Amino acid sequence: MKFPGQRKSKHYFPVSARDPLLQQMQPEEEVGTSYVVGIDQILVDIEAKVDDDFVQRYGLLPGQSSLIDDSTAEALYQELVSQSLITHQFAGGTIGNTLHNYSVLADDRSVLLGVMCNNIQIGSYAYRYLCNTSSRTDLNYLQGVDGPIGRCFTLVNDIGERTFAISPGHMNQLRPESIPEEVIAGASALVLTSYLLRSGAGEPMPEAAMQAISYAKKHQVPVVLTLGTQYVIADNPQAWRDFINEHVSILAMNEDEACALTGISDPLMASNRALDWVDLVLCTAGPNGLYMAGYTEEEFKRTTQHPLLPGAIAEFNQYEFSRAMRRESCVQPLRIFSHIAPYMGGPEKIMNTNGAGDGALSAVLHDIAANGFHRTSVPNSSKHAREYLTYSSLAQVCKYANRVSYQVLNQHAPRLSRGLPEREDSLEESYWER
Template identity: 80%
Template sequence: MKFPGKRKSKHYFPVNARDPLLQATPQEQEEGSWVVGIDQTLVDIEAKVDDDFLQRYGLSAGHSLVIDDATAEALYDELMRDALISHQFAGGTIGNTLHNYSVLADDRSVLLGVMCNNIQIGSYAYRYLCNTSSRMDLNFLQGVDGAIGRCFTLIGEQGERTFAISPGLMNQLQADSIPEEVIAGASALVLTSYLVRFQPGEPMPAATLRAIDYAKKHNVPVVLTLGTKYVIQDDPQFWRDFLRDHVSIVAMNEEEALALTGEQDPLLASNIALDWVDLVLCTAGPTGLYMAGFTEDEFKRKTNHPLLPGAIAEFNQYEFSRAMRHQDCQQPLRIFSHIAPYMGGPEKIMNTNGAGDGALAALLHDITANNFHRQKVPNSSKHARGYLTYSSLAQVCKYANRVSYQVLNQHSPRLMRGLPEREDSLEESYWDR
């Protein structure tokens, strides 16, 4: 696995000039050096159409509508026949996150979900595979005799966007298709709020809860991305209880944070969320990115950056500390960090979809790098305590912020390549020395 950023050669692993008191494990180990996620497998399809097209399929210009499978097939066939499709991208918030993780880490991630048993060259399912990193393990997908999800973005003659959504069989993941051994060896289990609440009879919630049970059994952190404020605001107390009972890390934007906590300030909302989880990642649009977590009070590290004002005075005072799970702290101390948008944000934002997923991918990379290093050099002082992340909270913010910028600066929510090399910051050199 590659660590983020440009490092001196002595900081790569395996290390040749090692402290003789530190003995690496003699055998090669891979346990814990991947992440696993569950997703609704879907493809985002963009096409330019005329008003007659929308009327033929009963669509209202500028609105979003769920369509049945037969309508979706007829609509897709016409788009293909007349060569109206401009883009077909693999979608899904967890699929995007795992893909970006594999691109950043150049390492394995495992996707659980459904996929068409029969895939034709050039079809939407084929495009899903083509737009997915080869380092993303799709061998555990459950086959289905039918379509995966499709989200049609239809651009009208006046540039107005109309959305037609066809779920297909994307919610038909069965609990028996969840492999315990894959979750047991993972660094994290990644989920989205969309997976939990469905119509009666749909199997996806049971499959998700089965995966959570396996993660708890094997002490694997559960990561939840909140998805959209509309899911959360319907029943915020349900989600607070769900976070408290099942989740270690929550990723959200400022709107989802408001829906969850009732607090508009992202910093205060992140602080409230620490009542339920161990680590919080909150993207706040042009304001930047916040993180909140816990560390052992005795081993906290003060920042070298200017102390920031806010609803919590000088809240970034200990942002050079590494995050820990609350259960692993004797005297837990809440720590916070913030970073403004990288370079002030892109000059022209190409795509707002997926920036938060990119930030989460960076956090997952750091968590997995920590497990990887623990396996390779178990006696390192970096692992004297049960740290969750490899880098300080400030450095994870910096990395996540950079990945978000890269996603905003391109049309697709999925990275096509890794990031340019960059120099390490002061707090990283402290941990590595």
């Protein structure tokens, strides 16, 4: 498979010596790259070892989550620093994690929109955010603010009990005028989270998110929404259904969020219900693996060579070797589904559950961007005779997402430090032109 990004392979012939037939077909100038753009509440996860007295002095509830104001957060942070109690400082945020992992996998550009402190001190939490973000993630469009970004403190006592203190800071102060239309217009996808639309009164973040969505729809860029948490959706599921139906093309969720949205506990049936509103669905289901659902053209469906799977929809993976399309691009849209069990049964010891779904989504985005990259690079390819959404079949995208999710579960942080080995070919690969 051909994906954007540098590969480690060595070749006998110089890479500049391309196929002469392709050289005749393509212009001499370099083809532009594909990228994805996302908006996030920029925050840092700060982990520290403290005693029970520390938790009590700051008025926190042991073992629970509490919101704290900026002044309390700053005093807490300074005490942790002065006492050398901090064990980890990770860049966080659902979309930040997703874009970082995308850039690591693709070895290519992503663009992050949000806010960042105007004044950054070496070693500070804002500095750590920049250090823990891939150099391929473009941070040039971040909006500067005079104050802190978001901070999530995880305070661990001697018996391992975790107490959380969350300070939003200025993370929801992104203004609509800070959303660059030209960046969204050239993207392969716009990635958002449900948290962006739930900011407090007077905060401009929801308006900024809607401005980005309007640009994406104007330029026919797929809008990707990750649901974030079941509790956000459960507050008003019908409002979220209406919003998704009107604005979203690709939906990412776990089985709990899927149930909150659709009222259906079966991930397969919940994914099927979500296809009433969107073109492509990713649903992670913990130890049961993950599901994907989408549309393809009835005339060009491809039968799987994998065993047919039982479920609420009989033999639901029958056409999983088909490539996904947007429903509006199909003359006779056919719903297609795929499922994969956890890679190698899952890690022997799960180091971290935070970010596994974000990792899976980054793989899906990589495949979508690869499709745009290949369409630009080889416009006459038979792969682009129809308006496909993904480069690979639904089964192959499912396999890739599963592998990345495993990698995140197998490490302490939600962000990949390096890419994966090149993807293995599967039975379906012989069907597709290289």
